[in-house]
Amino acid sequence: MSDVTEQQRRELGAFLRARRERVSPVDVGLPGSSRRRTPGLRREELAMLAGISATWYTFLEQGRDVRPSRQVLDAIARALGLAGAERTHLFAIAVDEPAPTSPDQVLDPEVARVVDLLDPAPTYVTGATFDLLAWNTAAAELFRGALDHGEHPNLVRWVFLDQDARYVLPDWTDVAQGLLARLRARAGRHPGVAVYAELEADLRGASPEADRWWPRYDVGTPGAGIKRVRQADGQVQRLAYTSFDVADRPDQTMTTYRRQKYGEIDPSGVR
Template structure:
């Protein structure tokens, strides 16, 4: 199993949790001559479906094999909280199955994203569906709220919106990198209908995605610098800070930090651009030398582009 010190920590944890749990809480009628605080070892063994000898060895920090199934049984018998259950698995040196993605980010995370103004920021779920964004991000990519929910996905936007090719610097390199990052981050989850719908649809619609997906390349979801040309603000360069939300499994926060002073000075303009496009006002002309998306690309979708994670 684990090393001696870790086995001792596991033994101490089990003993402490056993002594904390009363017989009545565990559904056991206490006898009149009971002196042991909490549960007895044989009671925990019985509730967990293991032998008394094996459980005794576990509390004695013996070097024995512990399966995931037995750890689940011990966690139920000792009525461990989710945090205690994760601690039990960690002490036993057994990988804990990944928690299922949560239902959404919650209002507190959205307020955090809003508070990051004027820096663009957004939230992605386990399948890279966009589930939250602030006004600066809307100024950067267009308002995702105008898209159909199934199209509000980072990979989908990158591979199906023609405007991305005009806006992203080195679209091919960045898009291929995103495919490797998604494969490493999302992983295939049997029975996940959204995952299958997304990857299956992209394989049908995009030859590039199909080719790169079948290559099975893996890329780190680490620090990323992205460059693109905004139709109204011009050239922008961002470093992306990525944070996982512990209280919302599967949700990640991406904050765009300006990589140079020129980008930093343009941040307020993103919010202004979002406001103008939202109320239908005429868009301001692009900076001199900044490429604009074609009319065909503008007609293909409401977004102005995407920098990606």
């Protein structure tokens, strides 16, 4: 196992605490009580379910210098009911060494050419903090206003801080929560990196929703699905989208859209 930093240990503790507070005792076969002072499971209950010492688990949440094995992390993940992106995130912040410097925002020119070649399918590439690194004409027309903020406009800032985004995105709450979950996952894997801390502060300082949702520690990964977008003429169209990690640039993502065909099943299972 690689060494972990003090900031990374604190991040692990915050994630475990947020997830523990979401688990109802009834969900795991324990008696519930209306007299509980805190939401979710107690630390002692979670430790019992995971088969580990309550004191040792408390040290984990407190960010103490203890080194959980993969077997212990797996037991905690099962006790918390973690799967998919949440389980992956647990192992990433507990085991892997985070990036010590600002993430790479340099885009390969060949990737930018692919974005242009995909026009008229709206396509863009985002960096580690969701700065828009490349986009084609169709994307600029679809997400009008998102690209009007400097050399590298930021998708998260537009969604949360520009009121026009709520008009362009009829399902704004779902889109915003999903985007913030992906940012939260990346920030958790880069504790102490200034660009993430600055973006968090800006969002939470100006957006009540971001301030309320950030401590919940929802995490997500890029994927596929359906997004509704309101066009300039007021008509709402449903677009299927797919996201891909850029080769050799794990923090860069290409997302491309196409008009959804009638009767087509949503690949994400949700709107």
